[in-house]
Amino acid sequence: MLASPKAEGHRRARRWWPWALLAPGLVWLIGLYLLPLLALVPLSLSEPVSRFGLDTVFRWRLANYGEVLGAYGPVLLRSFGFALVSTGLGLLLAYPLAYGIRFRGGRWQPLLIGLVVLPSLTSYLVRAIGWTSLLGDNGPVLGLITALGLTDLGNGLGLLRDGRLLNTPTAVVLGLTSNQLPFLVLPLVVAMQRIDRRLLEAAADLHAGGLRRFRLVVWPLSRPGLASALLLSLIPAAGDVVNPLFLGGPNERMVGNTIENLLLVQLQAPRAAALALVLMALISLAVVLQLRTGGLDDLALP
Amino acid sequence: MVALQNLSRRYGDHVALENLNLTVGAGEFFSLLGPSGCGKTTTLRLIAGFDRPDRGRVLLQGRDLTGAPPHQRPVNLVFQNYALFPHLSVWDNVAFGPRSLRLPEAEIRRRVGEVLEVVRLADLARRRPHQLSGGQQQRVALARALVNAPAALLLDEPLAALDPDLRRTMRAELQRIQRQVGITFVLVTHDREEALSLSDRLAVLHEGRLEQVGTPRQLYDSPRSAVVATFLGAANLFREGAGSGVRLLRPERLRLRSSAPAEGEQGMRARVRELVFQGATVEVRLRTDRNQALVAIDTAADVPNNLRVGSELWCCWNPADSHLLEEPA
Incomplete structure (x- = not known):
């Protein structure tokens, strides 16, 4: 059948409509995100004109990458290590929390979700500074540890350093964990919302106790939420600047601090760009792997 | 158990x-x-x-x-x-x-x-x-x-x-x-x-x-x-004149006839208000001269062919087929 001109017009309109709706977002992303990011590529292949300024000259200097990986490989590893440990710790807290909010929250559910999100509404700089007084030498946490006589144990396990909490990996991981918690809880709550309460009743009816109900029903059915929670937590944690700065010492610096240091202190813009791109690449790799295994449909984003 | x-x-x-x-x-x-x-x-x-x-x-x-x-x-x-x-x-x-x-x-x-x-x-x-x-x-x-x-x-x-x-x-x-x-x-x-x-x-x-x-x-x-009577099926409920009891008569126990009740039967004159053909059965809704609604269900073959809305006839039943409810109305 021949399409009437009118129908043809409709079809054409239908084709450009989605693009028109996407345009503002695309312009934003391309202009303010993609172009600056691409500008880093030539910068990362340049070298500084002098040791005292940020001016650079493009030289195809691939060696920047090798040097950066050689010098800062351990920092990259540490960053991802901290991110993984804090995410793992966060998950241990987030799963029971999300479960409680979803299945026991009742009419308090919106309030409970609000309480989880509330800390994120304050600047995370303020939160990190707050942590310094909590974890400080005269702070309540260390006071409790001392009172319980756990100082030697903490030292032995490497959680404390010379009886102190500040400037230890422990402090940085704790700070990161509290930052990431809402990003872990929300996707899990969203995923658990899709779990029919009757499935839990059915599991109980079929003689499964509490742990078994969690392991066989809640865990597998909340996995899409887990996947997006992992991404939402790992990515910002790996690139964090503030927590290592305030809660860690020189040995707890993460890749974000190193990039900042390269750019603003050492005036090595090309190396800073190279390191930033390496971080970008590693994170993109993680996202691509996730999307390939999980697929976009499974991402239960809040 | x-x-x-x-x-x-x-x-x-x-x-x-x-x-x-x-x-x-x-x-x-x-x-x-x-x-x-x-x-x-x-x-x-x-x-x-x-x-x-x-x-x-x-x-x-x-x-x-x-x-x-x-x-x-x-x-x-x-x-x-x-x-x-x-x-x-x-x-x-x-x-x-x-x-x-x-x-x-x-x-x-x-x-x-x-x-x-x-x-x-x-x-x-x-x-x-x-x-x-x-x-x-x-x-x-x-x-x-x-x-x-x-x-x-x-x-x-x-x-x-x-x-x-x-x-x-x-x-x-x-x-x-x-x-x-x-x-x-x-x-x-x-x-x-x-x-x-x-x-x-x-x-x-x-x-x-x-x-x-x-x-x-x-x-x-x-x-x-x-x-219970109405929840389990269509029911005709009669208030007993003497006591305060209620008598149940299931619609399939009612017989529709042009002739008056025979020996040992009870009966009422009624006018057909609605006829619902249901295949194997016909549901007939009636109203008696004392203005009581009745429903009768009969096999399609037993219902007289000349039955129309507005027809007047006798509804007859055997008293033994009715049941006195325990609970007063």
């Missing part, structure tokens, strides 16, 4: 169940029948353990289960919407209970295989629930509960989600399966046809109270109250 003693449950001001006493025998097909909100689902949830009574006890095989959590009760529930695990295959859905009970692997395989044969789903064991039709999902739900060899199988409106044809097929299936496995079935339904055709005995609940318990025949022919 299953014994409910003085069971009461309130939700705020709403009385869901008031002092329910009920005993279900071993191997019995027992139904709880009533309109929505009558307390039948509450009763089932109290037996399954998803809810606790405010007062009263739930006994199973003489054991007090009132405080036991659901997973420790030897009963299994077939949920109204089946509540199949979407991430598990048919086989794993059915094996869920036996695995939770930590039966030996060989025993699990034997039981699951057997019960899938019983519900005729052996070929579909590898499918996921969403790949099955409604009737097949229903049978998985049944198998998943039966495989645990429960002391009593609880069914919450199991056929309500099916279309009418399938419902009739599954009703027959349910009866066959119950006879085959011999397990006590407690069925909750608001469908009187379902309750009448399936049950050995049934209980009619109304506003949280037990109205009457008995065999389908007893309840249909000799209901205690007007509530």
